[in-house]
Ligand SMILES: Nc1ncnc2c1ncn2[C@@H]1O[C@H](COP(=O)(O)OP(=O)(O)OP(=O)(O)O)[C@@H](O)[C@H]1O
């Protein structure tokens with residue numbers, strides 16, 4: 001069997017690493033991949049936007065049996081629809097189904113229509129109306145760009161003025177282009193965040209183990225939001241809350257999709273805020289998380305290719321999803337200056353040593369290879385995942401390994417895994 005993974009970050013490295021464990025998989029391909037993924041997959045730099053015809057050609061030439069989509073952008077561009085028309089097997093939601101992530105306006109209206117708990121909101125395309133609305137609010141709200149913005153489209157404003165400024169930048173200065181033609185303005189929620197993932201084939205649903213991401217750049221949740229500085233699993237989730245999330249959020253979402261006659265096949269990622277024991281949906285994402293994947297897949301005892309195939313054939317209910325009891329913590333190593341501007345091309349030291357450590361996995365992201373060296377080549381350079389009998393042990397394993405790694409300007413949070421559960 002031959003499998004293709006679309007994407008080039010730590011999430012995609014983890015997907016390739018997990019797929020590689022299936023004995024029937026002879027070949028893994030990755031577009032565009034990265035220098036680390038090259039150890040286990042054939043990486044190819046083929047344009048993967050808009051018409052996908054070259055990717056489809058690549059698949060036919062290499063007789064690839066199944067494609068897994070990592071990031072959201074190809075989903076937003078309808079890669080699953082195009083492949084479906086060509087009869088090519090692919091894991092991920094259609095363009096229409098992916099609107100739950102690719103349009104925040106659509107997602108909020110969907111939640112309202114199906115009474116899914118979320119922050120009170122209004123949507124706007126006219127600046128003056130948006131500013132008037134903010135002025136009437138008691139508290140500074142959150143302003144969100146409608147379309148995809150690479151994780152930089154949500155403004156949790158400290159004051160009304162800051163919120164108004166965000167609207168001016170989005171609607172007037174068009175800093176997000178078309179993605180900012182419409183915006184969502186919603187009340188700011190208090191509480192703690194968790195990521196909640198489920199697999200679905202449009203008929204049945206299976207939750208993944210719990211996990212928690214850390215978006216802010218610095219310890220204790222300080223600094224700007226990033227694509228994610230680390231994650232851990234399990235994120236202790238009390239059974240009563242798990243049941244509430246399934247009953248009030250997951251099931252109504254899947255029933256709503258059914259009523260909209262949308263068949264959703266893939267992973268559905270709920271970004272939740274837990275406030276006094278109640279779950280509220282901040283957002284939907286239609287793909288695996290990064291870096292949550294780097295802690296959930298290492299804990300998966302079942303075969304991931306069997307799962308993807310079962311979803312393709314709408315046989316998910318036949319899958320026995322097994323998890324390992326060991327805990328996992330992933331710490332992301334980033335370039336100095338990320339998420340703003342940063343330098344690339346720094347030599348990375350200590351990787352060979354780390355590769356020999358048991359219970360520690362290196363999932364590469366922004367790296368390139370020059371001669372024998374790995375050099376930094378992005379904001380998030382790699383994720384170091386440690387496994388252990390409990391969270392504390394898994395975090396210790398990750399941080400002990402990181403002591404051996406060095407590149408100029410290297411930044412990472414020291415507190416991944418040090419937060420309480422729900
Ligand atoms: N209503 C809200 N109240 C408080 N904080 C919020 C609210 N909405 C969003 N946030 C904060 O902003 C972050 C990003 O918001 P959101 O997840 O909706 O945007 P995104 O750009 O799609 O992010 P991602 O990259 O995770 O997909 C959230 O993780 C949360 O910390």
Ligand SMILES: [Mg+2]
Pocket residue numbers: 101283284285
């Ligand atoms: Mg999102």
